[in-house]
Amino acid sequence: MVLRSFRWGLAWSLPLILLGCQSFPTTPINQISPVRGTDPKAETESIKISGQVISIAPMLGQVAYEVQDATGQVWVLSRKLPPPQQNSVVTVMGKVKSTSIVINGEELGEIYLEDVSQQ
Numbered sequence: 001m002v003l004r005s006f007r008w009g010l011a012w013s014l015p016l017i018l019l020g021c022q023s024f025p026t027t028p029i030n031q032i033s034p035v036r037g038t039d040p041k042a043e044t045e046s047i048k049i050s051g052q053v054i055s056i057a058p059m060l061g062q063v064a065y066e067v068q069d070a071t072g073q074v075w076v077l078s079r080k081l082p083p084p085q086q087n088s089v090v091t092v093m094g095k096v097k098s099t100s101i102v103i104n105g106e107e108l109g110e111i112y113l114e115d116v117s118q119q
Helices: 002-022 034-038 040-044
Strands: 047-059 062-069 072-078 089-099 110-118
Touching (some): 072 089
Antiparallel strands (some): 062 072
């Protein structure tokens, strides 16, 4: 009886979970805040972006690829291989990260996404 209830609950909740993932709002790339990449509370939050892959940089055991939408571009760091094809359109869920690079007192760091899932 308990197993049947579990299966019934799973059968009803799975479509709702999947529907919820697809309805997660897409963030325009130019609205990704550098502050989110340095905020410890934001490290558990994911954002969703969609765009065209314009550059790919393979690395040992991971890949970085640049995604561009109508508002800008951002690099995505992923451990999922193989990488998406150049010029393909992807939707990525990722965590906002930042790298600080200071040269002569000027901040030249950049934000990027760490891939959580890719569609």
